[in-house]
Amino acid sequence: MAKSMISNKMASFSIRYRAICEDDSFKGPWRSHLEEAYQDARVHRQKAGNETHIIRILTEQTMSLTFEE
Structure with missing residues (x-):
């Protein structure tokens, strides 16, 4: 999975x-x-029979945060 980390x-x-x-x-x-x-x-x-199928590309983005106590 593509992942990027913020500098902090x-x-x-x-x-x-x-x-x-x-x-x-x-x-x-x-x-x-x-x-x-x-x-x-x-x-x-x-594939045979699928030539006219409509296909979407779904993009999902998630974010995780760490909170210090």
Whole structure:
């Protein structure tokens, strides 16, 4: 998973991507890189019968904070 750390090391955030088909049950794995999710979408659409499927790329961002007492 892509991860960046803020310089004070009290907070971190992660971003990940996933291809999801709106026409069937296909859900690609979570990916660290956007291009990998696009590749999952391309591979799914290349399968017979999937040429017109609508596929979204879902982006999820999370943030963690550390509070000192």
